[in-house]
Amino acid sequence: MSFSDISADSRVLRQLDVLAGLGEVTTLGYGDKPAAAAEHVAIDVALPSLPQAFPGVALLALRRHDAVELRAPAVRRALRLVGARRFDLVVANEARAMAVAHRVAQGAPVLADMHEWAPEERTHVRSWRLLVKPFMAHQCGKYLPKMSAVTVVNDSIGAMYETQFGVRTHTVRNASAFRELTPSEVTPGRIRLVHSGGAVPGRNIEALVKAVRMLDERFTLDLYLVPARDGGRYLAGLRALIADEPRVTLHPPVPTTELVDTLNAYDVGIYSLPRLTPNHWLMLPNKMFDFVQARLGVVFASAPETDRLITEHDLGAIAPDATARALRDTLAALTEERVRAIKHNAGRAAKALSSIEDSATTREVAANLLGR
Known part of the structure; x- marks a missing residue:
């Protein structure tokens, strides 16, 4: 159960394959329907997974969390569509799916894949901080102790769940499947930068564009962005920002299965996320593994989990902060020889930083819950 478009959700697709x-x-x-599913129960994308109408929002404001946990339109539709069907194992992806998964399970084991730190997922948004943060904290306190197993994206976030909610977690990183690829050749006089991900406000994509504007002619930037659910407003703003910069190219998104092959044509993957929430500070995003x-x-931009991998495997460079100027200064120090070296290092680290270990963890956890 995942209130996302599963076919475009890399983490959930890897989980589904296992x-x-x-x-x-x-x-x-x-x-x-995802390819690996035997059956798909489709929720209308127009149905939100959190209350947005007045009665539900009022209950959130009044901290009536038990009364509101099954009121969101997508949750109510899910319960109607599933009905009285029985399952041997239910997987709840992220905190907003825990209550409905527990109801659907009817006593069967439930595996909660929390991904990141749910209580402060979007606390940089005022309405979310005031209304949803207390609800998410309540859901975690109520349902995490009832879960048969819990997975998270890294050890740092797992430690937070253990400290605040008393649950032990298994780490399943957002690592991509291992691919037999070789680094593309570095073109003399050119360093090809690339960024892939969601076109979502707060991802600081503007800083990437501004950094390239401040760099010399060696640098180009290609963006492969998945549109947000905002009617294209954020993407339109990005198009306006790059309209007069020929070295920055905005591409349509590519299917998940084609992304790594598409990225292979470039030299350096870049990401610069401001530290607005604990999830930003403790990020270990799928794009790190896709780039490798x-x-x-x-x-x-510096963050403990990504800093550790970059340093351990000598994968590149770390900008001291998420500003465009810090990114510019860090990129400007790259030479063609250094770029060749870090691309080679990515090849050496590709197996260790693939999903082989993570899929084995998911398989072991799920198999134990199924009694196999």
Whole structure:
């Protein structure tokens, strides 16, 4: 159960591939049926997974969390569509799916994949901080102790769940599948930067564009962005920002299955996320692993988990903060020889930073819950 478009959700798709090896999987979420699912229960994408109408919002404001946990339109539709069907294992992706997953399970084990730190997912947004943060904290306190197992994206976030909610977690990183690729050749006089991900406000994509404007002619930037659910407003703003910069190119998104091959044509993957929430500070995003599988060097704004991987495997450089100027200064120090070296290092680290270990963890956890 995932209130996302599962077919475009890389983490959930990897999870689904593992679960499909253990039994027949029914998926519930937005969008079309994923290839590995035996059956898909589709939720209309127009139905929100959190209350947005007055009665539900009022209950959130009054901290009536038990009364509101099953009121969101997508949750109510999910319960109607699933009905009285029985399952041997239910997987709840993220905190907003825990209550409905617990109800659907009817006593069967529930695996909660929390991904990141749910209580402060979007606390940089005032309405979310005031209304949703207390609800998420309540959900975690109520349902995490009832879960048969809990997974998270890294050890730092797992430690937070253990400290605040008393639950032990398993770490399943957002790592991509191992790919047999070689680094593309570095073109003399050119360093090809690339960024892939969601076109979402707060991802600081503007800083990437501004940094390139301040760099010399060696540098180009290509953006592969998945549109946000905002009617294209944020993407339109980005198009206006790059309209007069020929060295920055905005591409349509590519399917998840084609992303790594597409990225392989470039030299350095870049990401610069401001530290607005604990999830930003403790990020370990799928794009880090996508860049490595594509055999790219990386330049990221400093964060403990990504800093550790970049340093341990000598994958690239770390900008001291998320400003465009810090990113510019860090990129400007790159030479063609250094870019070749870090692309080579990505190739050496690709197996260790692939999903092999993470899929094995998911398989072991799920199989234990199924009694196999």
